[in-house]
Amino acid sequence: METALGLSGYQATMYIIVFVVLGLGIGALFLALFLPARWKLKHWMEFAFVGLLIVVVWYGDKRSAEIVSAYQGQMEQAGVLDQPAIDGAEGFDRELTVIAFQWGFAFLTDDDEISRNAAIVQPGETILFRIFSNDVIHGFNIPAAGITAEFDPGIERDVWIRAPEEPGRYLIQCLNYCGVGHAQMKAWLVVEGEEA
């Protein structure tokens, strides 16, 4: 399933780049150590290699910015980021307000129903989380949805995800150290439906 950030193809490309560059470097190091033939490199080769890496840097910056821009764009169109919604723009299937505290999460629905440490959603729907901290800096990470956010007390942080298609319980965890109870600061994304 593709996550809200839409990372699968992009990440694969980035891993390939990392492995290729690393392979070139380690390969060159081992050849320099163990190959009987010696080779005095020309200085232009270094410029050429750095030039190649500049292209790699440009590509990484571009792809990452496109993905983040598309992700943010979804919220901008829906009027989440202090802007009016664009006519005809698709909103989110569900909005949940999240109160993060030492040490847990509370989820509030539009109907003011509150659920402690469980966000109940439907398979595949898009969910907007409006996150607040009432004490210290916390993190909000849903591994199954491929999203991480860090947020300061007193400042709203908005993130959205696409819920997994498969019913079940998915981990939500704090990723910022927030005091001695940090390890226990977990909640569950509960995707309703019959589990396989």
Added chain:
Amino acid sequence: MSNAHDDAARMGAVPHWEPEDVIGKMTLKTLLFSNDYRHIAIKGILTSVAMLGLGGLMAILFRTELAVPDVQFFGARPYMQLMTLHGMFMVFGFIIPFVISLNYYMMPKVLGTGRLLWAGAAQWSYWLLILAAVFLIIARPDFTWTFYPPMSLRVGGDYAFLGYMAVTLVAISEFLAGAVMFRNGWEAARRISWSKLPLMGWGAISEGILLMGSTPILGLVGIYMLTDWLEITAMFDPARGGSVMTFMFMFWFYGHPAVYLPLMPAIAVLYTLLPRFLGRPIWNYWSAVIAFSMLTVLGFIVYPHHFQPAENVSGWLQRTTQLLTLAIFIPSTLHVFNWIASLWEDRIPDSARRAVPFKFIVAAIFFLMLGGVTAYVNAQIATDSDFVHNTYFVPAHFHAMFVGFMANMAMAGAYYLYPYFTGRMYNQALANTHFWFWQIGIFSKVMLMYYLGFVYFPRWVVDYLPLSQWTMPQYMLTGAAYLIGLGFIVFVTNIMWSATRGRVAEADPWALSDDAVKSGTTAQPAE
């Protein structure tokens, strides 16, 4: 245009000392108060080894706790105290002072200043750091080395104020060390000229700029944390009108350069030792100078990437930070390319292949690549907003750099200088054992941490869910930590045993012993 021998001298490819039992001749008084560069450096190195032992023991303890899920030995608070002190001791107490002390020892001869200029400041730097370590041990804070407020203002314990005082003392100590580094590098450049300045001089100037530019802000952070804790001010506490954002920008203005504080001197040591073992100059002098300069500039401006999946880093700031962070690839590549090209351009003498410090240098280059290349993923906001930020992917990256590169380079320097400290050689078999225990341990640790980060294992947790993708890697990670600890014990045993029973060192312990070296820059007799 300089000739080959000038180049060799400029690059440090000639010996600078004669083996001597400097440590054996030291008294308690010289150990504590002498301003002789050798005494200050040896004191710093020995203290750093002790700090490595302490910080490493803490790591062994909390890794034992993490070997399996649930809480076995420690509650959350003692666990976080160990974790916090481990980070602070390793960064402030071990790796930064260790590589700076190596530079203190090498600079007077390599740069030709003859003595360590401003040695008194180096002495003060040392003692302030010791005082900071004592404060930290008394305070035993549990708020990690980044002590984010307002959390740290509420959970630090009754003696948290000593922790904030320690932060300020570290800042003053590092500022003084930076002044010493800059002064010596600058003076050498003034005497020799910039174009002939050994690369260790460029490293010293870069290090000095980084230290003196960043530590005043850290000092201010420590003071404000203290006054906030005492409720005199409310600089960083939003509940009392302060701003967390201000803290983030101030702290990481020091925090990112802090990553480079052990990097620059370690690179400088590498540029000094590699020509010495190869018997030829570094492949491209100016490439190294450009790389040092770029790292210094970038070191000051990329710091928002440490908190970039946060609301306060967005828009143009986020994009610029991403691009500049990615650009660190360029100076890093210039360095690595230079080292590999230097290795490749002619035969590697047999004497180098046997030398344990040379092996540590090669391992360090390997780990710089292993740690550096994943920064490509770390730097990108998209991946950072997925599995990178505050998962084990981050400690994987910095352990590859701090332990894989910098600690390996610290060991390269320590083994290299050992005959000049003691007049004797280390035991080769024990040194090789140390080397392999470390490399296998560090590689396993780094790769397992990368994997755990990829599957979203969170940082700073005493307990974790028994998920199949987490439990076995954590168990193996503890094994890797034990192996590194065992390597450290072998190292300490070796340096203590060999100091009195090791083979007496020859006039030039690192003389080239390969007739096939054709570069025309064979080692000169020791001075």
